[in-house]
Amino acid sequence: MTTTTRVAPLIDARGLHKHFGPLHVLKGVDLMVAPRELVVVIGPSGSGKSTLLRCLNLLETPDSGSVVVDGIDLMDPRTDINLARQRIGMVFQSFNLYPTMSALGNVTLALRHVAGKSAAEADVLGMAALARVGLADRAGHRPHQLSGGQQQRVAIARAVALEPRAMLFDEPTSSLDPELVGSVLAVMRELRADGMTMVVVSHEMGFARAAADRVVFMEDGAIVEQGPPDAIFGDATHSRTRAFVGQIRA
Amino acid sequence: MNIRGSWDRFADAFLNGRVLAKYWPDILAGLGVTIELAVLIVITGIAAGLALALLRCLGWRGLNWVIVQVVDLFRALPPLVILVLIYFGLPRAPSGFVSTWISLALVLAAFAEEIFWAGIVSVPKGQWEAARSTGLRLGQTLRLVVLPQALRVTIPPLTNRAIAITKGTALGSVVAVSEVLGAASSAMSNSYNASPLLLGAGAYLVLFVPVVVLGRFVERRLGPTAKPNHV
Numbered sequence: 001m002t003t004t005t006r007v008a009p010l011i012d013a014r015g016l017h018k019h020f021g022p023l024h025v026l027k028g029v030d031l032m033v034a035p036r037e038l039v040v041v042i043g044p045s046g047s048g049k050s051t052l053l054r055c056l057n058l059l060e061t062p063d064s065g066s067v068v069v070d071g072i073d074l075m076d077p078r079t080d081i082n083l084a085r086q087r088i089g090m091v092f093q094s095f096n097l098y099p100t101m102s103a104l105g106n107v108t109l110a111l112r113h114v115a116g117k118s119a120a121e122a123d124v125l126g127m128a129a130l131a132r133v134g135l136a137d138r139a140g141h142r143p144h145q146l147s148g149g150q151q152q153r154v155a156i157a158r159a160v161a162l163e164p165r166a167m168l169f170d171e172p173t174s175s176l177d178p179e180l181v182g183s184v185l186a187v188m189r190e191l192r193a194d195g196m197t198m199v200v201v202s203h204e205m206g207f208a209r210a211a212a213d214r215v216v217f218m219e220d221g222a223i224v225e226q227g228p229p230d231a232i233f234g235d236a237t238h239s240r241t242r243a244f245v246g247q248i249r250a
Numbered sequence: 251m252n253i254r255g256s257w258d259r260f261a262d263a264f265l266n267g268r269v270l271a272k273y274w275p276d277i278l279a280g281l282g283v284t285i286e287l288a289v290l291i292v293i294t295g296i297a298a299g300l301a302l303a304l305l306r307c308l309g310w311r312g313l314n315w316v317i318v319q320v321v322d323l324f325r326a327l328p329p330l331v332i333l334v335l336i337y338f339g340l341p342r343a344p345s346g347f348v349s350t351w352i353s354l355a356l357v358l359a360a361f362a363e364e365i366f367w368a369g370i371v372s373v374p375k376g377q378w379e380a381a382r383s384t385g386l387r388l389g390q391t392l393r394l395v396v397l398p399q400a401l402r403v404t405i406p407p408l409t410n411r412a413i414a415i416t417k418g419t420a421l422g423s424v425v426a427v428s429e430v431l432g433a434a435s436s437a438m439s440n441s442y443n444a445s446p447l448l449l450g451a452g453a454y455l456v457l458f459v460p461v462v463v464l465g466r467f468v469e470r471r472l473g474p475t476a477k478p479n480h481v
């Protein structure tokens with residue numbers, strides 16, 4: 001934690017509030033993530049984890065607060081959010097691959113239409129990204145021809161290909177059969193080893209213990225407690241954290 | 251004997267060789283007009299319907315309200331009523347041809363907008379989010395990700411609707427357009443014989459049977475009805 005205070009944070013979100021109608025979903029959340037840091041966010045369903053993550057690339061617009069990523073103020077109306085989003089990869093629970101395109105087509109779409117690469121350049125970069133997730137041999141497959149684990153790795157390749165400065169993962173293994181979870185987590189660990197800055201909403205405790213620098217426990221739209229994985233999973237300060245950790249361990 | 255006599259009278263009235271020989275060029279010309287109208291209606295109607303559906307994607311509330319009202323209006327009014335209103339009601343009356351074109355294109359645009367819109371909203375939200383999260387703009391997301399998926403569910407109903415509405419070109423005969431039915435009716439009143447009408451019906455079959463077959467083919471290739479969902 002002392003290192004994070006010295007280096008300028010790569011993700012700097014402060015005072016985030018978000019309402020959905022009468023529902024107050026984020027109640028003043030601060031989240032700072034240092035370069036190369038991996039933060040795992042845990043918390044009960046409905047506590048606002050996804051909303052927090054989606055505020056970090058403005059898929060949801062916070063009602064108030066600030067979001068600065070890699071020095072870009074996302075809330076500034078002069079910021080081109082589409083250019084900023086190139087620098088923030090996102091991976092979803094339900095993969096959300098484009099069913100009309102091959103695996104390679106999924107990965108190259110934004111390379112061509114956002115990053116402005118030629119079709120040939122995009123194919124080279126796309127193949128490299130697929131190789132990175134171990135799926136170069138599946139480049140021509142459509143999503144429905146791939147297993148869930150393979151689909152999620154293609155989705156990771158789609159985000160990684162744009163060379164983002166940070167990546168957001170929203171329960172990336174929650175809709176996978178247990179035997180496929182490992183392959184996705186392995187890819188995430190490699191990203192981590194390569195120095196990617198990551199925010200991961202996940203209840204995979206083994207992954208969090210092995211890979212996370214910090215675990216953040218959210219409840220009811222606020223961060224209750226955060227710290228190194230051993231502290232949060234071992235002897236959390238708050239009884240609510242301990243109760244929740246006990247639940248996911250069971 | 252009696253049956254023989256009825257058949258002769260029927261043949262004289264509907265399959266009169268002299269009348270057919272004299273008027274088939276008129277019917278053929280009418281077929282040309284019908285085809286021209288049909289092509290214009292399909293192109294402009296579908297383009298306008300798609301444009302309205304895309305405008306609706308912008309999510310401007312006032313605009314969306316207006317689009318929905320206009321679409322409902324043109325879906326509710328009988329096409330003949332729209333045609334008569336345009337032909338007789340507009341201060342500078344367009345020709346019968348243009349009136350028929352405009353009125354049926356408006357009807358097709360209204361139905362097409364609903365069909366495109368239903369197709370667009372059938373694409374899961376996650377597709378939008380994935381595309382936008384990589385920096386694709388709204389228009390790019392629509393064009394590259396959402397529409398290709400939406401069109402799969404759009405094409406079968408759109409084909410059916412386009413066929414149904416272009417058959418309405420026969421209404422043009424009411425406002426003096428010499429399309430197939432108009433040409434056949436004139437020929438019928440000039441010859442005091444109904445044979446041209448049978449020829450006209452034949453001309454419609456020649457035009458629309460291939461289109462209907464094509465529609466069925468497209469539907470089989472793309473349609474959700476290709477396989478019942480519960481199987």
Ligand SMILES: Nc1ncnc2c1ncn2[C@@H]1O[C@H](COP(=O)(O)OP(=O)(O)O)[C@@H](O)[C@H]1O
Binds near residue numbers: 023044045049
């Ligand atoms: N688009 C939305 N519209 C209305 N309510 C929403 C929307 N997204 C999330 N919510 C609500 O906000 C709360 C927090 O949701 P979420 O951030 O998805 O929680 P978590 O990811 O921790 O399960 C939930 O009560 C959820 O129902």
Ligand SMILES: [Mg+2]
Binds near residue numbers: 049050051170171
């Ligand atoms: Mg969630």
